Amino acid sequence: MALLEVRDLTVVFERKGEEPFTAVDGVNFDVEPGQTVGLVGESGCGKSVTSLAIMGLLPKRGARITGSVVYDGTELLKLSDRQMRDRRGRDLGMVFQDPLSSLNPVIPIGLQVTEVLERHRGMPRKEAMVEAKDLLDKVGIPDPNRRLSEYPHQLSGGMRQRALIAIALACRPKLLIADEPTTALDVTIQAQILSLMKELVQDLGTALVMITHDLGVVAGLCDEVNVLYGGKVVEKAMRHELFAKPRHPYTHGLLASIPRLDAPRGEKLTPIKGSVADNIPWEQGCAFAPRCPNALEVCTSVTPAEEDQLGRLLRCHNPVVPGTPAAEEVPV
Amino acid sequence: MTLGVTKKEKIDALAENVGVSLAASAWKRLRRSPVFLIGATIIGIFVVLSLLSPWLAPHDPADPMLIKQVVKARNEIPPPQPGHPLGGDLQGRDFLSRMLVGSQQTLIVGVGATLIGLTGGLILGTLAGAIGGWVDSVVMRFVDVMLSLPALLLAFSIAAMFAHPSQFSVILAISIVQIPVFARLLRGSMLAQRASDHVLAATALGVKRGSIVFRHMLPNSLGPVIVQSTLVLATAIIEAAALSFLGLGNPDDRIPEWGQMLGDVQKVFDTHPHLAAYPAICIIIVALGFTLMGETLREALDPKNRR
Numbered sequence: 001m002a003l004l005e006v007r008d009l010t011v012v013f014e015r016k017g018e019e020p021f022t023a024v025d026g027v028n029f030d031v032e033p034g035q036t037v038g039l040v041g042e043s044g045c046g047k048s049v050t051s052l053a054i055m056g057l058l059p060k061r062g063a064r065i066t067g068s069v070v071y072d073g074t075e076l077l078k079l080s081d082r083q084m085r086d087r088r089g090r091d092l093g094m095v096f097q098d099p100l101s102s103l104n105p106v107i108p109i110g111l112q113v114t115e116v117l118e119r120h121r122g123m124p125r126k127e128a129m130v131e132a133k134d135l136l137d138k139v140g141i142p143d144p145n146r147r148l149s150e151y152p153h154q155l156s157g158g159m160r161q162r163a164l165i166a167i168a169l170a171c172r173p174k175l176l177i178a179d180e181p182t183t184a185l186d187v188t189i190q191a192q193i194l195s196l197m198k199e200l201v202q203d204l205g206t207a208l209v210m211i212t213h214d215l216g217v218v219a220g221l222c223d224e225v226n227v228l229y230g231g232k233v234v235e236k237a238m239r240h241e242l243f244a245k246p247r248h249p250y251t252h253g254l255l256a257s258i259p260r261l262d263a264p265r266g267e268k269l270t271p272i273k274g275s276v277a278d279n280i281p282w283e284q285g286c287a288f289a290p291r292c293p294n295a296l297e298v299c300t301s302v303t304p305a306e307e308d309q310l311g312r313l314l315r316c317h318n319p320v321v322p323g324t325p326a327a328e329e330v331p332v
Numbered sequence: 333m334t335l336g337v338t339k340k341e342k343i344d345a346l347a348e349n350v351g352v353s354l355a356a357s358a359w360k361r362l363r364r365s366p367v368f369l370i371g372a373t374i375i376g377i378f379v380v381l382s383l384l385s386p387w388l389a390p391h392d393p394a395d396p397m398l399i400k401q402v403v404k405a406r407n408e409i410p411p412p413q414p415g416h417p418l419g420g421d422l423q424g425r426d427f428l429s430r431m432l433v434g435s436q437q438t439l440i441v442g443v444g445a446t447l448i449g450l451t452g453g454l455i456l457g458t459l460a461g462a463i464g465g466w467v468d469s470v471v472m473r474f475v476d477v478m479l480s481l482p483a484l485l486l487a488f489s490i491a492a493m494f495a496h497p498s499q500f501s502v503i504l505a506i507s508i509v510q511i512p513v514f515a516r517l518l519r520g521s522m523l524a525q526r527a528s529d530h531v532l533a534a535t536a537l538g539v540k541r542g543s544i545v546f547r548h549m550l551p552n553s554l555g556p557v558i559v560q561s562t563l564v565l566a567t568a569i570i571e572a573a574a575l576s577f578l579g580l581g582n583p584d585d586r587i588p589e590w591g592q593m594l595g596d597v598q599k600v601f602d603t604h605p606h607l608a609a610y611p612a613i614c615i616i617i618v619a620l621g622f623t624l625m626g627e628t629l630r631e632a633l634d635p636k637n638r639r
Contacts, residue, residue: 055536089538096536101529106551115547116537167537 001073002030003207004054004175008067011046011053015062023049025231025282026067028306029224033174036201036208038222038239040215040254044276046231047211051177054209055094056084071175090120093168093206097180099160103152109136110148113167120171135166140196158189162196169200176201177209182217194220215254219243227251230279230287237312247312247319249294286317294318358632365632371624378618382435389429390415394586399424409604421607422596423585430588431610437589438569438618441503445568448507450561453514460515461522461553462545472519475512483509487571491580499582499589506571510564517560521553528552555633562626566619573615590615 011024024046031037039047052058054069056076069076071091076084088094096102104112113135114128123131129148136144139162152160161181168176178197182190198221201208210222218225218239225242227235227250235248246252253272274291281287282303289299296318304315362368381388391397398410398420410420418427460471478486491497491505525531526549534548573591575581581592590611597607 057532057536085538085540087538088536094533094536096529096533098529102533104530104534104548104552107547115534115539115543119537119539119543164533 003033003035003072004031004209005070006030006050006054006067007070009050009053009069010066011049011058012064012066013062014064020064023231024053027226027228027231027233029226029233029236031175031207031209033207034201034205035224036198036210036222038218038225039209039211039228040213040218040225041228042213042276045228047213047228048179050228051094051179051209051211055088055092055177086120089116089168089173090171091173091175093171093173093176095161095164095168095176095178095181098184099157099164100152100184102164103160105152108149108151109155109163113148113163113170116167116170131170132166135170136163139163139166139169139200140192141166157185158192161185161189161193165193165197165200169204169206172204173206175207175209177211179211180213181210182212182214190217197221215258227254230276230282232282232287232315233306233313234288234315235313241312245322247309247314247322248316249292249318249320250288252320253293286315294320358629361632362628365628367624368628368632371621371626371628374617374621375625378435378621379439381432382439385432385436389426389432391426391429393425393429393433393588395426396424397426407600407603409600409607418606418610421593422600427607427610430593431590431614434588434590434593434611435614437499437587438572438591438615441499441506441572441589441591442565442569442618442622444503445506445510445572446561446564448503449510449564449568450514450557452507452511453518453557456511456515457518457522457557458545458550461519461526462549464523464526468519471515475515475519478509478512479516484571484574487575488578488580491575497580497583499587502572502575502581505575505580506568509571510568513564514557514560518553518557521556522549525549525552556630559626559630559633562622562629566622566626569615569622570619573611 006027006029009024009027010022012020012022014020027046027050029037029039039050041047049058053063053065054076056079058065065077067077071087076087079087103109110129110132113132114123114125117123117128117131118125121128132148133144136147141147141159141162147155147159147163152163155163161184165181181197182193185193194217197208200206208221210217212218222239225237225239226233227242227248229250235242235246235251237247242251243255246255250272253270256270257272259269272291278290279287280290280300285298285300285302286292286295286304289295292299294316298317302317304317306313306315309319398416401410401420402408402422402424409422410416410424412419416426416428418431421427421430456471456475460468460475487505487509490508491501494501530552531544531548534544539548569591572581572589573594576589576591577595577598579595581595582589585592585596593611594608594615597604601608
């Protein structure tokens with residue numbers, strides 16, 4: 001049985017006097033123990049909301065969550081606040097995007113690590129401090145003894161993200177959700193943090209849900225990839241499959257938009273035309289249709305169903321035939 | 333500037349910052365601020381004087397030792413003379429001694445009113461900001477009602493409710509007026525904290541609600557409140573003077589207080605302006621000292637000025 005089973009997860013934001021907005025629309029995915037799963041998509045496709053819904057961090061009022069999130073046999077969406085609080089940090093860890101603002105600026109790093117240990121593992125402060133030092137050491141923070149008494153603003157960006165990872169993994173959760181953990185870091189640090197996460201996840205056997213818009217992150221880390229568009233999973237495949245043969249025009253476009261080292265000089269990048277704002281509602285067809293180079297008549301009238309095609313899930317009327325070159329060139 | 337210099341400066345700055353908390357780095361900046369030093373010097377002298385005043389005062393401030401020189405009909409008041417450099421007041425008491433001892437009462441009123449106001453504001457602001465929902469609405473409507481009345485008028489009304497005005501009634505009247513100011517300020521920064529990333533991150537770690545409020549939200553919200561309290565110290569002293577001036581202060585004038593001294597001499601102000609000038613100037617200087625300190629503290633604690 002999978003460690004995390006997300007079934008038909010739907011999040012609708014409701015506000016008086018406004019049209020309800022469906023941020024996540026029937027998302028399904030599984031995470032096996034120790035597996036790394038990617039959720040990929042551009043801004044506004046519902047990746048972060050999915051992670052917050054799993055963690056139970058969406059506001060009670062205004063967000064209607066339906067579907068099911070089963071963690072290790074327990075339905076998380078039915079747990080009380082108190083039960084959920086006991087699980088967060090212990091069973092499910094989370095790493096956020098901006099490492100500076102995710103740390104409490106007025107408390108030394110050490111206390112922020114021991115806080116979780118005291119809370120979930122009932123350690124006395126002194127014992128927790130020793131453990132905290134080990135944890136900082138493990139995430140590659142040099143001179144951990146000194147760092148324990150330092151404040152977040154005294155650490156570099158990469159160091160802060162390492163500290164956050166240490167805090168998230170302090171109680172050895174079986175599942176770690178990382179919401180764009182490298183977005184706020186510069187490229188060299190990104191690589192370090194990613195390889196650290198990869199290493200830790202392997203060592204501890206933690207399953208990882210990696211939320212990112214960066215396909216490079218996915219390529220280096222994930223076993224399985226879910227591509228989200230407009231709140232729905234449009235393509236789901238194993239990493240190698242997806243990168244070798246993207247079938248959904250959106251995935252294809254994402255891959256084609258990445259600059260390649262082996263491309264001839266002067267070759268233009270191929271962006272995906274339009275923006276998320278051009279979406280049509282899923283009820284009226286495919287949300288991606290207005291931006292899709294492969295769009296057919298049927299795409300703007302019939303919602304494409306999720307189809308299983310040789311181990312990959314695809315939601316498209318007219319998928320890309322493997323081997324075709326990148327989407328048509330659009331003047332920028 | 334060459335690249336080498338900037339790099340060295342950066343390294344120096346880094347080295348300086350090692351193991352430094354928000355408070356410590358604020359202190360570092362404050363020490364270099366001349367404005368803060370002026371304010372702190374004024375307040376330092378004021379506090380030392382008021383603490384030592386019982387020993388510094390040459391005479392008993394309640395003893396009408398120069399009463400023979402007071403001639404009510406001719407509006408004569410003891411002039412400065414040997415042993416009494418500032419002369420005497422309307423009751424023939426040594427004016428210098430009354431000024432010195434008066435600083436003590438003024439300090440008590442300022443600090444007392446600020447502390448009570450701060451405590452009340454902290455409780456209400458934390459309730460509103462941390463719990464939110466209907467508690468927030470109830471507390472904030474109450475605060476709105478209080479803030480809709482002019483502060484001084486409200487303080488007068490509260491002070492006038494006491495059948496026997498005393499030092500305590502003055503402090504209470506001033507502090508109650510300050511409660512909504514503190515409450516609203518704290519609630520605002522608590523709300524900002526509640527929506528902050530690090531509180532979300534702490535929630536994602538399963539930290540208990542109590543810890544979230546008292547460890548993650550409250551300490552991060554206190555900056556503006558600390559600054560406000562130094563400013564309130566200044567206004568509390570001025571308001572106490574205003575209450576005394578209007579006869580709502582402590583009627584027992586054996587223990588002097590600057591505001592009360594100012595109120596006592598209204599009738600002779602045209603002939604003996606110095607009796608009003610001394611306490612008034614002292615009040616202004618002390619209020620200025622607290623305000624200068626508060627302003628520089630606000631700048632130093634502003635996280636945007638850090639690094």
